[in-house]
Amino acid sequence: MLAIETRSLTRRFGKLTAVDNLDLQVPTGSLFGLIGPNGAGKTTTLRMLAGLLQPTAGEILINGQVANHDWRELQRQIGYMPDFFGVYEDMLVWEYLDFYARCYDVPSVRRRQVTDELLELVDLATKRDAYVHTLSRGMQQRLCLAHALVHDPRVLLLDEPASGLDPRARVEMRELLRELGAMGKTVIVSSHILMELAELCNSVGIIEQGRLVASGPLDEITRQVRQERTLRLKVISDQSQAEAVLRDQPSVGQVYEVNGYLEVEFLGDDEATADLLAGIVTRGVRIASFSEMSSDLEEVFLRLTKGEVA
């Protein structure tokens, strides 16, 4: 089941093609990272998904329904948080959420409850009666996220939710998104900073000059891009003997010793990895732990975009 699907989605601004035949598939319940350098078309894509921008061509499906004339109704299934946003002055935090709850036709009996629950979720319960414009940037960001949740949407579109945040606020935002993922929501997060998405998302789409370069579960993409992986072993037998055995094996590159572990550069798929393990074990190397170090998205990204833009 796909929460969001686009077919040949295209948007031009004059001569500039911001989004070019984008075929995006976001599975329901996934934490999807839309990654690309600045100007790649991430924001344009999200704005089209949120119904703020008319596609030049192509179509958008939300939860299997084509977004067309009944667009307003489909908007109820989507929560949108723009990359740059302002807050109203002369407005209290609870009024802010109450206002958007009214916009989404949340019945009056539920509004108070929804507001309080969301303030609890984004950790702003103590700021309930503060003025919105007095909040810190990180708090405003979380409040904005809360506003996108007042109508309990199934899909969340978050455009650079961590931009402009200090590291601590970034961690808080990441935890919040993880929590939303755990609540079963489909979350689409865009970012040009890969590290924050690598740890968060379970699938990604990499976008470059308006085109989707790669898309799918994170590990799949990683594998697609490169066969090279780094394996980490804890050897309890003689380490120098183990190193020698490893170097004898096919497709093995450098071997380092880091903090009592052996890190091995290895080129090959899962089959080859299993063969490697079997090979060294039969050669008498005693292994307490054998793992693949998680893939470095930054490297994947650089490899895919080939530095065309950045």
Next chain:
Amino acid sequence: MWPRPRLAINPIIVKELRSRMRGARAFAVLTGMLLLLGAVSYALYRIVLATTSIYSTSPLSPQIGQTLFTILAFLELMMVCFITPAVTAGAISGEREKLTYEMLLATPLRPGSILWGKLISALSYVFLLIFAAIPMASLVFIFGGVTPRDMVKALAILVAVTVTFGVVGIFMSTWLGRTARATVLSYLIVLTLLIGPFFLYVLVGVLQQAVPPRWILVADPARALFSALSPATPGDGASGVFWGLGMAMGGNLSLLSGPGVQAGLPRPLYHYTLPLYAAITLVLYLLATRLVQPTQHWRVRWKEVVTVVVLFLALGGGVALAFALTAGRYAEARAFAPPTPAPAMVPPVPPPVMVEQELVFAPEPTKTPAPTPTDPLHIVSPLASPTPAPSEGDQAAMYAAVVRQLYTVDHTFGDSPPNFPVVYLVRTTDDGVGDPDAPHADPRVLPESTQAAIVAALTDLPAEFLWVDGADEVPYDDDTGAVAGGGAIITLGNVHIQEDSTALVSAKLFFAMLGATGKTYVLEQLNGAWQVTGDTGVQWMS
């Protein structure tokens, strides 16, 4: 997610009102405005008192009331003109500039609702300013001279102007997308409407050396406001200092220096202004609803086209209906249509002049001699023309009708006749009384028999009629300069029979300094009796 509540208040209104009325600013503006209005009213009151005491007459209470009311209404109009664009020009562009607009559009709230909510909340603040001044403006009722109807009219025009200027501001805000630009352009438009027509009017007048067409002034909100207030003034008694000003500004110049025989009371300017403003409002609002759409600005569905057509038809139909319903009051009415005389004051027989009843039988205005309207010389021409002498009986009947008209209807006190206990009639005629500019020629002394016949015809009126040689014979109150004992002096002109067998008679009523009126009456013989059926040329009041 949830069923859409049927009667939910527009969220924009809730939000806007919450933040707009928060803090001291809204109340400071309101208080400041009321204090200013209060101070100006008091100052005006003092000024009116001071200017009238120069002539050692006690000022007429209705005069103060009308002056105050006119100025208050004008001040409020100015406030509306300068506050309304300020509160609406940032409505949509402000959201764009503060980067809150996208989030708003991403909600299921329709852009049309956003526009509507913004307009209503911005206007309701201006309405608050207007309506908050009502209790203070009601003080004029203490002085009299202003009817609640006048106040309702003034309020209606203020509200209409507010809505129009509000829509102008919100349209600019939507169209230009920048608050600064929208504000500047809105103010420019408001300013153009405020002073543009008048400049054009004066310019055309100077260039053509004639009274310019009145329609030039239609777009002017101030002129519309004055036109709504001034027609009430002549019938409703005391003449304010600003009455002439109001008349002139209201565009009713034709009444002051107008054509010979009035074809009818001109329709007040605001009757045209309001439909014009309604049309402007509708067009700009509809354009704004298109511009506010995030996508597909100009993709119009046929349903919307039908709505627009229906709206315009409704507006046109409404205006046409209103004009048709009030047509009798303006187009057909010959000259003055006095307010129905208070029944208690009017004796049952013989019936006083009921102009409205006779309108049906009145000859078409085209039958009356129509002098060139714009030639100032012709204003007095009907009196200057040679006339056959009427019989003495006819003359007495005509004079009696004129005195009756002055006594029961044209006493300048509106609906509450003063019923002067004593009326001094001047024996010597004076053709200049209907028009101060006319030559005071050909004074004749009325024969004793005519004098007696006139008094005899007026015995049903609750007054004592005394003949005097001149106004200096009459006792005056030393302090006020008014005629002693609440009396009045009536001076009559000569009878001038016209070619169409109507007669023109000038007459003047005086009861106090600044309490006098004069006009030239048209009389016709209807059912064997001479009756006043209209007036002509200049009428004056002080």
